[in-house]
Amino acid sequence: MRIVKIIVIVLLVAFVGIQFIPTTRNQSETVPQSDFMQVHRVPEAIQEKLQTSCYDCHSNNTQYPWYNKIQPVAWFLEDHIKEGKAELNFNEWDSLSSRRKASKLRSIIKQIESGEMPLDSYTIIHKDAEFSEEEAENMINWITRLKDSL
Amino acid sequence: MKNLKMGIAAILLLAVSFTNAQEKEKKDHDHGAMKMDHGKMMSQNSDAKAEIILSDYFNLKDALVGDDTKKAAQMGTKLVASFKTFDKASYTKEQQEALADIIEDATEHAEHISESAIDHQREHFKILSKDVADMVAITGTKNKLYQQFCPMYDKGSAWLSTSSEVRNPYYGSKMLKCGKVQKEISN
Numbered sequence: 407m408r409i410v411k412i413i414v415i416v417l418l419v420a421f422v423g424i425q426f427i428p429t430t431r432n433q434s435e436t437v438p439q440s441d442f443m444q445v446h447r448v449p450e451a452i453q454e455k456l457q458t459s460c461y462d463c464h465s466n467n468t469q470y471p472w473y474n475k476i477q478p479v480a481w482f483l484e485d486h487i488k489e490g491k492a493e494l495n496f497n498e499w500d501s502l503s504s505r506r507k508a509s510k511l512r513s514i515i516k517q518i519e520s521g522e523m524p525l526d527s528y529t530i531i532h533k534d535a536e537f538s539e540e541e542a543e544n545m546i547n548w549i550t551r552l553k554d555s556l
Numbered sequence: 557m558k559n560l561k562m563g564i565a566a567i568l569l570l571a572v573s574f575t576n577a578q579e580k581e582k583k584d585h586d587h588g589a590m591k592m593d594h595g596k597m598m599s600q601n602s603d604a605k606a607e608i609i610l611s612d613y614f615n616l617k618d619a620l621v622g623d624d625t626k627k628a629a630q631m632g633t634k635l636v637a638s639f640k641t642f643d644k645a646s647y648t649k650e651q652q653e654a655l656a657d658i659i660e661d662a663t664e665h666a667e668h669i670s671e672s673a674i675d676h677q678r679e680h681f682k683i684l685s686k687d688v689a690d691m692v693a694i695t696g697t698k699n700k701l702y703q704q705f706c707p708m709y710d711k712g713s714a715w716l717s718t719s720s721e722v723r724n725p726y727y728g729s730k731m732l733k734c735g736k737v738q739k740e741i742s743n
Contacts, residue, residue: 503661506661509683
């Protein structure tokens with residue numbers, strides 16, 4: 407019993423301790439001119455879906471739920487966002503050349519088609535980020551048309 | 557025991573409020589700025605650099621023809637390095653811009669190829685093939701190349717080969733000879 411108590415206390419101290427380590431928050435109030443939705447005319451339903459399912463990790467602005475402000479969850483998340491933005495940042499869409507845009511759009515289609523994105527670790531909490539079959543189809547069709555029009 | 561529980565609850569509450577307070581400060585934006593270093597300035601032999609890229613590309617293609625994921629991944633890594641050392645200096649300004657664009661795109665696809673399963677590798681190989689073909693259109697090559705085409709893979713996909721014989725990199729052993737020569741490239 408004693409040993410359990412000690413372990414619990416140590417863990418608690420560690421848990422509290424790591425809360426003081428500052429993290430970088432991925433938040434921004436402005437949407438730049440180069441944003442995907444500023445550059446293209448995006449239908450509302452598609453906009454909403456992109457916003458809920460993609461923008462948390464693929465833009466400069468994440469909608470953080472409260473539990474994502476607690477370590478070590480926050481670290482885990484920070485890592486994902488960093489990686490996600492390096493791969494694709496919708497806010498900086500227009501800085502890409504047409505070739506790069508076409509490449510990215512193609513990847514987006516493949517990722518949704520194969521169900522790799524949004525990540526399972528994300529949709530397990532963000533149920534609304536999941537794509538229904540219909541949503542996936544609409545998204546893929548729309549992005550395909552955009553890609554072909556570039 | 558009860559005390560302990562209360563203690564845990566209190567500490568949790570404390571932790572949450574601290575993180576909320578922290579939230580005020582927000583920083584952002586380190587979007588891995590474009591890294592573009594093109595080796596050291598060598599003699600004007602940029603063609604040789606392009607030939608190295610082509611030879612890596614053909615090795616990659618052969619690996620995919622042979623359904624060899626591991627080899628394909630290695631060639632992906634090799635390609636990334638070869639793209640990096642490509643020297644644009646001897647080209648016109650416009651060509652340099654086009655080449656920079658092509659290489660940035662191609663590098664990304666090569667990176668993905670270096671770390672993916674074979675299906676993914678083939679997806680990326682398709683776009684990489686277009687990039688490499690566009691590069692050759694600018695740099696030229698000393699060898700005669702064949703652009704081949706498979707109408708079945710992803711609504712039709714092309715690739716380059718040094719041989720007129722069709723060996724399909726998109727299907728490998730499943731459909732080794734599917735495809736045809738679309739055009740010959742030489743200069």
